[in-house]
Amino acid sequence: MQIKSLTNQPAATISPNTVTHCLAYIHYYTPKWLSRGCPIAPKHCRLLAARIDLPQAEMRSLRQHPILAAHLALLLTTGYIESNSNKWRLTPAAHNWLNLAADEQLPGLLAQIGCSDLEPVFSRFFAQESALLATFLQQTLQRQTELWAGSAQEPAKWSDRSSDCWQLVLPCRLTPWLLFHLLQLGIWQQGHIIACSPITLAAAPARHYGFEKIRWLLETATQQALSTARKNQLHAWLRRANTYRLRGNLLSTAQPEQMTALRAQKRLRGLILEDLAPRHAFIDRTKLPQLQNWLARQGYPLSKSTNPVPTERKPSDDQDYHWLGLRLLNGLQAFVPGNVSAGAAHAQIHQLEQQMEPMRVDELENIAQQMLADLASVTQGRDAFFPAYNVVPPEWIAQIESAIAAETQLHIAYQALGQPEPRPHSVEPLWLEKQGELYYLHAYSLRAEANLVFRLDRIVTLACGH
Template identity: 25%
Template sequence: MPTLLDCLHFTSFRHLWAIAQAHFLLPPQRHPPKQVWIETLHAFLSDPANLERLVSQLSNAEQDALHALLALPHPALEHAFCARHGAIRPYRPWDRSSPLPDRPWRFPVSSAEHLWYLGLLFPAPPDRPGGQPRLTLAAEHRTFLADYFTKMTPARPAAPAGLAYAPSLFDTLYDLTVLVALLHQHDVALVHQRWLPLPFLHLVNQQTRQPASLPALRSELQAPRLHFLHYLAQTLGLLTTAADLPKPAPALALWLQADPAVRVQQLWRSWLQPDSWRAFRLPAATAPDPTALVQHVLRVLALAPAAEWRTIPQLRRELKRFIHPQPVWWQAPTEDENLPHILADLFLGPLAWLGMVHLQTETRLQIRLTAAARAFLDDAPLPSIPAPQPFALSLDQERITLRLPNSDAALGAASVDLARLFAIISQFGSLSFGPDDLALVLAGDTTLDAVLHLLDGAIGRPLDAGEYAVVAGWAATPAPITIHRLTVLEAADPAHLTALTTRRALRPLLGRTLNRRLVVVPDRLLPRLVGRLRRLRIPHRLTIPETRGGARAGKAKIADSGYLYLAGLVFQQLSRFTDLPMRLPAAVLDQIAANLPPETASDLHALAEELLARLQTAFDGYSGPPLDNPHPVNLADTQARLTAAIAGEHSVELTYWTAWRGELTHRRVDPYRLETRGAVTYLVAYCHLRRAERVFRLDRIIAVADSEPSATIVQPPPTGATTANDDDLIVPF
């Protein structure tokens, strides 16, 4: 391996200057030559104290990149290293037109680039003329890093006796369940219909057993372990597509309920799929048959004695020595340089995550099969796995936290009930949740009893009295926002709605008009409306369940405090029309409302709004004082123009005689329909002046003119469609 001094001599002058700038080093003289920079950087980068400070501040991903270089006995190919650890942008200060940043060391885009500008990663001389670019560690840095990682990395506890699985396998099963559960909870649109979006990757990463450092994540491909979990979910058939969104497949339920050893066996049997391997761009994805290499490597390891370790050079020689009936791509001379990098990526990535190999990385990368993987390759029964253990629950007034069983042991995730884990994560999104999270769950279709049953099953016992009181108290806390349904009557034809609203028995039961085919029905009047439609034998279709008690259920008895609340609401809003001699304190209404059921208070609010709307209509001339209209009116022409406007669905300008004020007003309205009440014809329209539905007498409309061409009525939804909910009233005629 080249020494640090050799690496600095081979490095370009601008790269040396960039490393010095990254460490805020000043030269001893103005415009120093390259040799001065080499001496300055050599003194800085060979100091063990400086190296320890630099390495301790690196992220997990950057330390993984150094581990990968330490595992190789020779320099790494630049394209292979950058494909795994990110690109390295060149520093070109002379090219002002370049899109590259002026100082890339300030905001590195990858782990490789950060190491490059810190002076921990150097270009290596090519092994032959015209050879591919390579990257290396200085010999002094390699020695320091081997000692540092040996000292700083705690020894992982050995697996308990009788358990022949690697801990990483159970971490992968745990994290795979978390990924699918969060996809069930959230509607996630895939990027380019292939990759998981960045916000969702960060969300999954927070809940995994092995969270990665993702500071500059720009794609799923830059999060190798999360990317591999996505691949496993697809190859196992745990995901399907619903409305272009990835959602759990029916096979997930069977997989979660299976015996733990059977679940592992299904995972190891189905994870190698060539087409998916290429689509997800896993190691050696561009090779003719990448999964064949993986299978052959596992067979070579299975032929070795169980207690012996293998290095990558040994494995490469054994792979080359095997004779195959057909030529295989990894034995070609052109693959001599790429094969060690591919093997390192496989062992440090998929094979380690699946728990099929044990690794040693103190001085160099050494590999051997786990006992369970050896049994699987020999078609022998897999060793047994302990039965799932319940979660441990800790609770206070703010959070409920479920901890893994045996969380301090090396195989803490081995005893997790994945079915329970999926149920909790898919409901709450985490093993720790509070009152707001519970309110969101209860806002859906989940009941409090279902939540309590889920918690009882997760911890393996019923909640005690104190725990139950806290959860029940959270559930009883009023939500800050309440959503009410809007009941709507829809007519298949606007003429049918006009005919319906002209009936005196039905008109008081209808609310405001939304468009030419939709009218709001107050919830408290719905049973009476349905009863009258039946008595009048008007065909209709009811898409919401009727209130128990039939048509009379709408006449609920209101307590005396309810009448006081209604009177207070109306009095409080009378300031819209006139100056009030006194103000009603809001605290008085709040005190009365606190003693009313929420549904009663909601109905009283709707009733108050209806009374105020009728009062506003009276003030606007619907039933004003009977002053004679001094202006001539051509009723036939007015009605013809309004009929044309209704048919053409465009706005009109009205000159209207406001009888109670005795003055003319000008209104722009969207006409809905004409109604005849007794001997008087009225126009029901949306008034742009009042921004609400209003009713105008035709004998008080002095003139009608077409509005601007752009002022058209919003088109109502087509027949058979509605803007209402599934619980709306649909009345086709």
């Protein structure tokens, strides 16, 4: 997806849009906070300058760009950004500002800097002229308050050029909270373009948005419903996030054919150290760059998150419960669409993590992932309160147990609750479970590309084989 300005008019020197661009950039990239000299690297300075429509290709220091320095000084003075663990990070106050009504945002900035001493922050960027720049900032914000008062928002427009890339043309003025979230969906490029692909949708800034929230953001921006074709493509893009999963040295694919294609690639020769199963292999991690480059050319990300490790330890104090609650709030984005700001939760999680031991954070992450996995299992229909209407043939139990032991596939037709017709599934059986009088088959479905639970009394047909 690419987002471009509708007009050729230069952006205002300092406006809600330019402030939002700076916040979105810092949230997306979390640049390093440099302790000596300029606190942000020249590369980030040049990219930020282009974001606010005042590019300087040869800039080597923030001192060479007073307007950009004014933006960062403003955000530091108001407490919207801070240096946490040697990183530039957004604070919860930044998300509160983004969600203010349009007619309250600039007056809110003016009110905050009116009670703050700007010169100490400005002098960090400029040895001289700090007082002059502070005055300029206040006067500019006052003028922008009048210009932005009552301005109407136009809808964004689609302008596609490729099936692998959507393009969304934005109006010259967009509600800051909406602009901020759209900027998390891809990589911004010169000319107000955001390149969005399955790779960027699987990156950390967009990972917790989920289908419903992304759909809602796009429909809010365009002021029209997303077409069926776009919904299907978005679903397909988001499903790619877990197609290739790396856990330590164990690489897993969603389909056996995908692992076969990896083995056939001459450029990836030496990547696979040992084959374990049709979808699993041990790999050489020194060849990860080649693997990621090859996957990116195919339009697939590589998921490298760690597997949750079962733990019996419970949260021990209020700080643990606070972190766990925010983490679960982020995880719920995959289940429940809505206006909950994942960005705000991210900012507070990062803030808490600075006060916690890394080992404790890992333990709580394991608890959160297990709770979310349990929630997924429940919402996918562990419906033991519905009685069985069909008797499970005794030979099926033996057939399934044999397939589990032999690690062979099963082909089933499954009549789920509420579905008019049975659906075929090719599954890799994992284990068989009995709850009361009901049997449940835990298996990896090649159709759903996920671990599912099947009630045996709802299986219409069952056969073994590849």
